[in-house]
Amino acid sequence: MTSETLDVVELLLTAEIYNEQDDLIVNDIPSKIRRPLWDSKTRNVAKPIKPGKTMIKNMFGIDDVEGALKINGKPFAYAVVDAYTGSVRITAGSLDAAAEWFKKQEGARDRILENPVLAYYYSSVSEEKDGNISYEEVASKNPPKEASREWIESIIEELSEGKGNGREWLKLAYIKAPEEVRESMDELILTERQKNELQKIELAIKNKEHFRNIGLYDIGKVLFVGPPGTGKTSFARALSKKLSIPIVEVHLSMITDQYLGETSKNIDRVFALAKKFDPCIMFIDEFDFIATSRTANDEHAAIKQAVNTLLKAIDNTSLVEDGVLLIAATNHTKKLDEAVWRRFDEIVDFERPTLDMRKEILDTILRKIEGNVDTAAIAKKTEDYTGSDLRMVIREAVLTALLDNRYELVQEDLDKAVKSFDRRSGLKMTAFIEE
Template sequence: MRSVQKSNSKMKVDDGSGCEGPGTEFTREVVLKPAGYPLIGLIDDDPFIEDMELFEAYVREQWEGFEVRKGMFLFDRDLFKGFAYRVISADPEGLAIGPDTRVFIAPSKESAEPEERPKTFVSFDDVIGQSAAKKKCRLIERYLEDPESFGKWAPRNVLFHGPSGTGKTMLAKALASKADVPIIPIKATQLIGEFVGEGARQIHDLYDRAEEMAPCIIFIDEIDAIALDRKYQELRGDVVEIVNALITEMDGLSERRGVCTIGSTNRAQTLDSAVRSRFEEEIGFVLPDAGEIEQILSSNLATFPLPVDPNFNIRKFAESAKGLSGRDLTDKILKTALHRAIIDDEKMVAASYFDDALTELKKSDTSSDCQNLYA
């Protein structure tokens, strides 16, 4: 009886003489390291392996007969199609994976990885206004400074809601800076996977990483992109598994002490009620009043590369700009005026440039109330 063996993607045949030919021996053990998808950027590319013995059988089924050498890649063809593993070591090297080859997984992240994540240096003073929101954030700050003291009363899930551009992301960064903890900021749309089960896996991987870095903040921006009301989810079936995974993590079935989830949205009314009920605290953000608009304008004008027309009346302009967010003031008023002055080769930014930018912005609004820009 002749036995057939794959090696290096070629068929090798025992000639039946009882003598083993080249390639008939197998490597005793191989160490693999998750390398990720070649084209898809994910939060954490590691498939979750619960049963290592079962995974070994899966590896041998896929790659039995393939010679392995340090540095080469093996690509998954079934469960996580296209996912790559790098061969860290093989003993002996250059032989094929066989029916008794032991398989080990090296961690994809070095143990020092949490220290490599940069902390934010935004301060509370950088966020103009939002005094009520800042006051409520003191609770989160104290929890992150001493998670053990809160026990079961920890503010683990907090919702930031309010008009777009009012400083929700900036305040989350300032909170992390004040408490001196790392923050993992992520857009909710990044959590939507390409394959079934991928989105849920990314949620759990995200929380695993945060637990390693605890105390830590997970900041999910535009959370309404995945945590929609159930009636909308029928149109977005791909997010149902993500919502369920998120609810599981927010419920704390697997306790992750020192991890605070902050969700951010400007459409709180569209959130899935099951998700929204998991937020122990809701912190509202509001559009700046005239005094705060004046502060935003003054602080940003001080950084202009060109001088500003001394006849520009900031206080009067602030009254005219009520209803705009801080982001609109900086990106659509100040930046527009400055760029026009540069294009026109002016030596200073004329007051009329600011007025023109405001007029154009209000024209772009189909309603008479700027507040409706943030529905």
């Protein structure tokens, strides 16, 4: 028996149980099985699932299904392959026997713990209910449909078919599925205040209905403030992964057009775009690019129009009504208009990391890198460095080690990297000191 056998039997069991049990929904299907079954029109995996040879080939790359279903040279007793139609299924009346067989195989347990449909069966349907398997727990770990690329593609497809210019709108933002996001919360070192804000954001999302019921619609607008390289973008993306909702990333420089009327239209378009992805995070980077103090600019009247459009768009977007969690990020606090500030219900500060945080950031980045270095000592030497600066230092150190034919880092590599970083940023400062 090979893992191919388990792949096929797992699929057949999943299909059979999913078809039979009314309680099971699309989010209970593991993503590897869900992807090829996804119907972008209905954004669902319709019942019944009817496995077949083509599906199995697409899903697992298995060409010889009969071969995969042989155990010690004999065909698996509880499945039938229809030679004519290519359909493959559990033999009528054999679900329990097939499931019992499956459970005894090596590696089956890991599969059950990643497959809510199977977990449901073994914990509450089968004769011998397994008290060590919790359907709720397995289901809560399975990424929901909104976390998948297919979900986003379905919405994009609909946008392109519509009468509007949906395709055009897509140029105004980057849209990522949580499963494509590389950043993760456990690689970010946060202050207590930031952790607290994170909790509040999560609670606001989970209790959307509660906020609607008590008439508080003004939640879910968050402003990230801090110098470049302090983790604002990473935080927003990691949040998308943590909450399993897509992230629509907007750079205000991208939607600013030389024709100001067009800029205002783009602002409206990009907000309309985000609302199509309900639920999602709309992340507006370089927020100060437009939302600058209205009096401080030469092209006064024109800019004012764009700012007003932006403010109106923010007012007309709601987590409760539209499912859009709005996060804006800015490097400059001073440039922002008072009217802009008022629109955010939470302000999260991103400061340069403290000594302890710098050590933690270094330790986190170095987790995957060989070598034995004193990160506390490096943290002491890197006052005022941002998280991004520390990453650059380590990258430099890794390159230095490679020049010396080493994959392992030594203290000297890091010391050198810090020195060269200091020298470089020193140069930068004198060059721009006139500014």
